[in-house]
Amino acid sequence: DAKTTQPNSMESNEEEPVHLPCNHSTISGTDYIHWYRQLPSQGPEYVIHGLTSNVNNRMASLAIAEDRKSSTLILHRATLRDAAVYYCILSRRTGTASKLTFGTGTRLQVTL
Amino acid sequence: GAVVSQHPSWVICKSGTSVKIECRSLDFQATTMFWYRQFPKQSLMLMATSNEGSKATYEQGVEKDKFLINHASLTLSTLTVTSAHPEDSSFYICSARASGTGDTEAFFGQGTRLTVV
Numbered sequence: 001d002a003k004t005t006q007p008n009s010m011e012s013n014e015e016e017p018v019h020l021p022c023n024h025s026t027i028s029g030t031d032y033i034h035w036y037r038q039l040p041s042q043g044p045e046y047v048i049h050g051l052t053s054n055v056n057n058r059m060a061s062l063a064i065a066e067d068r069k070s071s072t073l074i075l076h077r078a079t080l081r082d083a084a085v086y087y088c089i090l091s092r093r094t095g096t097a098s099k100l101t102f103g104t105g106t107r108l109q110v111t112l
Numbered sequence: 113g114a115v116v117s118q119h120p121s122w123v124i125c126k127s128g129t130s131v132k133i134e135c136r137s138l139d140f141q142a143t144t145m146f147w148y149r150q151f152p153k154q155s156l157m158l159m160a161t162s163n164e165g166s167k168a169t170y171e172q173g174v175e176k177d178k179f180l181i182n183h184a185s186l187t188l189s190t191l192t193v194t195s196a197h198p199e200d201s202s203f204y205i206c207s208a209r210a211s212g213t214g215d216t217e218a219f220f221g222q223g224t225r226l227t228v229v
Contacts, residue, residue: 032215043118043205043220044156051215087155091215099146100207100218102156 002026004088009107012078020073020106022088027068032091034100035062035073037084044087044102047073083110115139116208118221125196125228133191133224135206141186142208147179150203150223162189196228 005023012018024033034049048055048062050071055062061074075082087105092098117136125131135145143164148156160181161169168181178200180192193200206221 034217036218036220038156041203041223041225043116043207043223044218046217046219049215049217085155098209099158099161101158102148104155 002028002031002090002092004090004103006086006088006103006106008104009109011109011111012075014079014110014112015077018075018078018082018108018110020075020086020088020108021070022072023070024088024090025069027090028092030092033062033064033068033071034089034091035060035086036089036100037082037086038105039084047086049091078108078110080110080112083108115219116206116221118206118224120224121222122225123227125226127197127228128195130192130194131196131226133193133204133206133226135189135191135208135221137187137208137219140208140210142189142210143186144209145183145189146207146209146218147181147189147191148205148207150205156205159191164189193226196226198228201226201228 032051035047036044038044048060050062063072085105085107089100119134145162147159149159150156158171159174162181162183164183170176183189203223203225205223207218209218210216
């Protein structure tokens, strides 16, 4: 599986935008970029995913570099409830549901 | 509402006993489910892939005779930790994805915290 690299931790002030980077230099053409987050003592939660184009949803935006070797998850206005571990994961398109391999993720701290 | 429901949320058991954890897909039929384990301050580690109607596929280093997986229907997978010991205490999480492509989101259960005393 292609690997991703994320900073161990980041900090943000509440109400400010947050840009969470992810490097995936060995990504293949059929790999989708997924982002999940995990709040304490809970299972992970889907945030967003994309292939080549930038994506937006109610939770966040995903900016994908033109060469696809990196991506950035953007939280437009961080709140205290966004404090979590954010995982960037590559998911290969196959004929069946493919497994997700979690890295160490980025622990986001949000302060007042 | 929850798309994947996991039960129980927590369980305490005595060393040497077995514990069963259920994972249900509520909104779609899941031919494949995944079981993860997470130790404190660590990331999720995939244990096995549960396949409906066939044997589970275990990741390297995971004992298949200790962690029994049954996926008897398209909406239910179970993980049984047999002869549990304190080192099996962990947070167990299941996941399901709709089959077909790699661009579907994965849904996760709320997790089961197992404590073996």
